[in-house]
Amino acid sequence: MSEVGRHRVVRPEDFAALRPDDLEARLLGKPATMARRDVSRGAEVSLLSARKFWHALGFPNVEDEDAMFTEADQFALVAVARLVREQELDETTALAMTRAFARTTDRLAVWQTQLMAEALADPALEAALDEADARAVPNLAAAEAAARKLTDMADELEPLLIYAWRRHLTAAISRMLADADPQQSAQGVRRVVGFADLVNFTSLVRRMTERQLAVMVQRFEALATDIVTAHGGRVIKTVGDEILFVTIDAAPAAAVALDLVETMAEDELLPDVRVGMAVGPVLSRLGDVFGTTVNRASRLTSVAPGGGVLVDDALASALAALSGFETTALRRRTLRGIGPVTPSELRRAAGGRQATASAISSRKASS
Template sequence: MSEVGRHRIVRPEDFAALGPDNLEARLLGKPATMARRDVSRGAEVSLLSARKFWHALGFPIVEDDDAMFTEADQMALMAVARLVREEELDEQTALALTRAFARTTDRLAVWQTQLMAEALAAPGLEAALDEADARAVPDQAAARAAARKLADMADSLEPLLIYAWRRHLTAAISRMLADADPQQSSQGVRRVVGFADLVSFTSLVRRMTERQLAVMVQRFEALATDIVTAHGGRVIKTVGDEILFVTIDAAPAAAVALDLVETMAEDDLLPDVRVGMAVGPVLSRLGDVFGTTVNRASRLTSVAPGGGVLVDDALASALASVSGFETTALRRRTLRGIGEVTPSELRRAAGGRLGGRAPGTVAATSAASTLTDPRKDTP
């Protein structure tokens, strides 16, 4: 391997250690034999444009004459250049779209390689929080096996990636059209924003191995994502012990919050969660949400009790006419960076039905069986 700056550059011969399985050739079509000059010449773009595209993809600087590229790189560059030449997109927008693909697929690829390595190293580990193996990365045998497995499955997984992207693109366009209301506030679209985080996570970090923490966080993320999506919400991001979600309406947000609290309380492997929610305008950028509403929800989460849900006064008012839930105003308090607020505690109303769990909300550990046996229906 050679070095460019601080980054290690992987050459085709480095894959020879895996024996007959040349991963680069299998995943990209051919080994990397082309320099940037070859790619830019073949795509009929300048070296500067080729360099911008490579950076937008999220890869490190390489010398123009380093044989780091394949025909797949050239075809991708040609596709982006064609959009610009035909004036479908300006260069800045084309690079921004490339960057969006890159950031998303980078996280996806890392996530999938870790999942595969863990599955091959210790099947069923997700249910064993007391796993003794403290390794945070797979051993060499598991890494090699995962590499071969993913290379073998790439062609089968690719259609799923395209399908998921088109499905989410359809949903995103639909939301954009629905939000394109001339009466919408210039400050942003209106959303209910919620944060849920694991209680006492810092103390758990000190007592558990990295592998055990990874298992716990993975379980939390799987359960929380299932609950949010079951009620029609969207998971914006997860950061270790915390998940950020949004919904359009108040009732689904309340159902999400209470399901999160109840599900984690019933799970023997996870600590309690606390949830804070607020409603108001949000700014959506780069797949994330920003603004005072987001900050208010975050601050409410930090003061919520374990196993409890706090909402701001606007959300409490919106829920007042929704059956199945009830709120109780608490003492007025000052939240850092927000000011004075009157939070309300959210609970299910006695005998309420609309606050019940969404059909199909199941534990992540049992959901997989229905994929292989259609006779097993989810409760």
């Protein structure tokens, strides 16, 4: 295991804090010495455009004369301005692209700092914490060590970020081209939408420390993401105790749902999950999905039993022609905001469970 592995003890020399100027110099090239007026003048754009760009990046208002910026900020502003000037993008689209980068990388940066702080925490110190101190935030020593480690690793991590973006961009373009079918509904592309929800999560929150809760949520997200992607699906988002996923076809969606409930049932740390799925047109915006199909899947999840999977009648019909799955129609019921629906319970057909969920669970346990 590498030195940043789970059981590495932080050394005293790791505790030296990085000053803000050190961080900016090492991560952004130079410390912040430029005011917004300097940046806008160097990029040959108006102060108004510079403000719009800064806001699109997700950062708070600053005064035009405050020395808050570096040459890296000016370089980025020049790049965005060039796209607009060369008419490759209008300003609205360029700012929207910037906003997409900002929202994604903000979550990525927070996620990675938390992971590194956890990896560098002293196991002896963690074990000594009593229930009242078992917070989800890292202690100062781990935070300072993680700051230094991430700063040192930034140049090695950056190519991986570019690679992952290009890979996902390739996949997204391929899906867009496949969806550009004149036979597609004007209401949106057709997808199977599913929600997986941890059962009795609210009561668990009241009984667990923040640290225990963080470990549980992290494990749920890791297992669920592996299961969804193993079957070719996409995780749209996770919100604590719930994950939203989509697939193009019915069979992968059914495999995902059944693997989810079976894997969580076998995991000693996690409670059961319940899954609701629906098929139909969805509207994709801002990396998310919207529409009646999404709402119907959400409502089905809320009435599904623990460890069970409910699907709408359209998905049940699609699965009827496929081997490996069975559905049983339940009583007709009215779902809030949706109306009358006849849900069906999804089960794996006799003949044995696929190995996907067990393999994923074993891999996670050994990691």
